[in-house]
Amino acid sequence: MNAPSALKTAAWRRALVTGASAGIGEAFARRLAAQGADLVLVARDEARLQALADDLKAAHRIQVQVLAADLLDSQGAATVAERLAAEPEIDLLVNNAGMGSKGAFTELPLAAELRQVELNVGALVHLTHAALGAMTRRHRGTVINVSSISGLQPVPTMATYGGTKAFVTSFSEALREEVRGSGVDICVVLPGYVKTEFLDRTGNPEGFGPVPDFAWLAPDRVAADALDDARRRRMYSVAGFGYRVVAGLMGIAPRHALRRYAGLAARHHK
Numbered sequence: 001m002n003a004p005s006a007l008k009t010a011a012w013r014r015a016l017v018t019g020a021s022a023g024i025g026e027a028f029a030r031r032l033a034a035q036g037a038d039l040v041l042v043a044r045d046e047a048r049l050q051a052l053a054d055d056l057k058a059a060h061r062i063q064v065q066v067l068a069a070d071l072l073d074s075q076g077a078a079t080v081a082e083r084l085a086a087e088p089e090i091d092l093l094v095n096n097a098g099m100g101s102k103g104a105f106t107e108l109p110l111a112a113e114l115r116q117v118e119l120n121v122g123a124l125v126h127l128t129h130a131a132l133g134a135m136t137r138r139h140r141g142t143v144i145n146v147s148s149i150s151g152l153q154p155v156p157t158m159a160t161y162g163g164t165k166a167f168v169t170s171f172s173e174a175l176r177e178e179v180r181g182s183g184v185d186i187c188v189v190l191p192g193y194v195k196t197e198f199l200d201r202t203g204n205p206e207g208f209g210p211v212p213d214f215a216w217l218a219p220d221r222v223a224a225d226a227l228d229d230a231r232r233r234r235m236y237s238v239a240g241f242g243y244r245v246v247a248g249l250m251g252i253a254p255r256h257a258l259r260r261y262a263g264l265a266a267r268h269h270k
Ligand SMILES: NC(=O)c1ccc[n+]([C@@H]2O[C@H](COP(=O)([O-])OP(=O)(O)OC[C@H]3O[C@@H](n4cnc5c(N)ncnc54)[C@H](OP(=O)(O)O)[C@@H]3O)[C@@H](O)[C@H]2O)c1
Pocket: 018, 019, 020, 021, 022, 023, 024, 025, 042, 043, 044, 045, 046, 048, 069, 070, 071, 072, 096, 097, 098, 099, 100, 119, 146, 147, 148, 149, 190, 191, 192, 193, 194, 195, 196, 197, 198, 199, 201
């Protein structure tokens, strides 16, 4: 019998999506439900998750479990990790929950910067560890990690955020090689600006300056492209032609030029 990794496309029966109560995570949940996958929805806001679950169950013949958890809380993260390793099998993990901050690093509260590292990096590592352990034992499964195009370059005034996303991309690339041939895949998603609550949740949406209309992506576009790319077993998913060009340029530009450009752009927006 062929190893599962020999199959050209992946198909998922049950997905766990973090940060499913809003934005890109909700879009992942809606897309997956329409494709017939059962779901486990994770975020803090239980009422919002339950409303989404009811909506999806009414529209599609699927099972939806609501798992309200704060991934910044060790017990919350452990509960989600336990679910990933348990039965019935989760064959797709979407590590999407994340947060950012905007401003001069020395003026941002330290506690919030550390929480950002814990959510964007710590919780993602924790859940990936739980999922990959179970998936590699079963020789099937996919992990989609939502990073950011901003992880491809340093981001002055979002230094911590850019750093966490550089970690997510590098971590995902390394694991992709570690599990190569095991039947398990990792896909990393690199969105540009997406119309969600993300900018407002930084507490400083005006700090981003005016973002031109053409630069905004819809959350559904990001989720749809990511699922398509992951299903085709691609490593990277970058939604939008313009962002694919930018990602390509960032990949070939000298590191010092990227850093200076990022610094100039940040000063321009002050
Ligand atoms: N929007 C963009 O422009 C953009 C660009 C590039 C990358 N991204 C990345 O895309 C991902 C999703 O962002 P988004 O734009 O959809 O943001 P969003 O609309 O702010 O949604 C964030 C989600 O994460 C959940 N969350 C936040 N803190 C959590 C915690 N402690 N425990 C559990 N869940 C938590 C939130 O739910 P609760 O509040 O209910 O917990 C919400 O469902 C993030 O990783 C972000 O870095 C976004």
